[in-house]
Amino acid sequence: MTEYRLHRYIAAYEKKGDEHIRDIEFVLVPSLGFLQALFNAPDDNPMFDAFAINTRAAEQLAPYISEQFDLDLFDYFLECDSA
Numbered sequence: 889m890t891e892y893r894l895h896r897y898i899a900a901y902e903k904k905g906d907e908h909i910r911d912i913e914f915v916l917v918p919s920l921g922f923l924q925a926l927f928n929a930p931d932d933n934p935m936f937d938a939f940a941i942n943t944r945a946a947e948q949l950a951p952y953i954s955e956q957f958d959l960d961l962f963d964y965f966l967e968c969d970s971a
Contacts, residue, residue, distance in 0.1 A: 895969045896923075898941065898953065900962045909962060914952050923966065939966040 898912040924931060926948050927939045941949065941964040946957040949966075957964060 893970065894936075896935075897967055897969075898949070899938070899965050899967045901965070903961060903963055906963075911967075912953050912955060912964075915954050916952050918949070918952050927966070935966075936968050938968075940964075941966060 896917065897914065900909045900912060901907065902909055918926075920935065921931075923929070923935055923939075924933060926945055927935070929935055929939075939945075941957070943959060945966075946959060946964065950957065
């Protein structure tokens, strides 16, 4: 079985028009277990899909990134790609 390396990041989109603005890299990568609990995903979910970041998730993810969320201006999603 091929093992893939994953790249998790936060994508920011404008609220009006949904244009992709930028990707935010993690300074410290949160564990899969932490992310599963935060987004109410089952333990067997590898979290390959995009997950919308609400106010509660933004507060929990803030220590892992080097900038502040602006939920009034942007929509944020936890995303995952193969590296």
